[in-house]
Amino acid sequence: MTEQATHDRSFEVLHAVRVKGLTTDAVLADFLGVAEDGLAPHTGPLLEAGLLLRREGRFAGHTLTPAGKEAAAEQLATDAETSAAAPALTALYDAFLPVNGDFKRLCERWQVRDGQPNDHTDAAHDQAVFADLHTLHDGFAPVLRGEDLPARIRRYADRLDGALARIDSGETGAFARPMNNSYHDIWMELHEDLIVSGGRVRDAHDEG
Incomplete structure (x- = not known):
């Protein structure tokens, strides 16, 4: 090396x-x-x-x-790769924010149903949430694979793919369970990476 x-x-x-x-x-x-x-x-x-x-x-x-x-x-x-990718990182951040709002609402639907904690006894409700997660993922993951982005950012797409595959295999904790390398965990890491890499300070605008 x-x-x-x-x-x-x-x-x-x-x-x-x-x-x-x-x-x-x-x-x-x-x-x-x-x-x-x-x-x-x-x-x-x-x-x-x-x-x-x-x-x-x-x-x-x-x-x-x-x-x-x-x-x-x-x-x-x-870091030269980060500096060279500054315009692409800014564009990705701008694209991320509205999708982040959609993702947060998906997580809320997963965690709360009819104003009460979701006990996950309604399979149709949970499957509808998963279907919408697939739609969100299919629309946003390709954006993370842009060739002008740093390699570490592109890897988030593969990591999210992996979490989604775990969900599809029946591991429901792979959606939003903390400290589980879940889809939510990885999404939060991506969000923080975009803030840090862009030299931003997190505020209400960053929540999408």
Whole structure:
């Protein structure tokens, strides 16, 4: 692996943890597009450098140290791929906001039915929500595959594909269960990535 490739992977690791916060091995591997058992070469040097902190226990994963937060911000500011994609990232952000509003309403329909918490006993209701999620996904996922976008942004399309496939296989928690690499988890990461990559500060306008 070349020095430049090593730097690029270091940036991607730090950026992923910056976007996600506490990042499990499964999520970090998914973000990077590598096998979970292949993470060590990418995380080890950053742990040794004091940029990452490893947490164990029920919610095991990696977080950024204060030095890691500084490094992640500095590397994003100087990342050539992100800089070159600035116009495409702005266009994607503008396209994302109205769809984000639609997605939030879908999540509300999944979680609440007739003003009460959805107990998921109405299969027709849940299937209608899933059908609308497919429609939203089919319309927006291709936008994430734009060739002028950074590779890390394009990977969100594959990750959302994977979450949708899990839903279709019967894993309903893959829709909106927190800390489950669910569709909702990945969508939130995408939203944060677009805000951070565009140098924005989250406000009411960002909610779509």
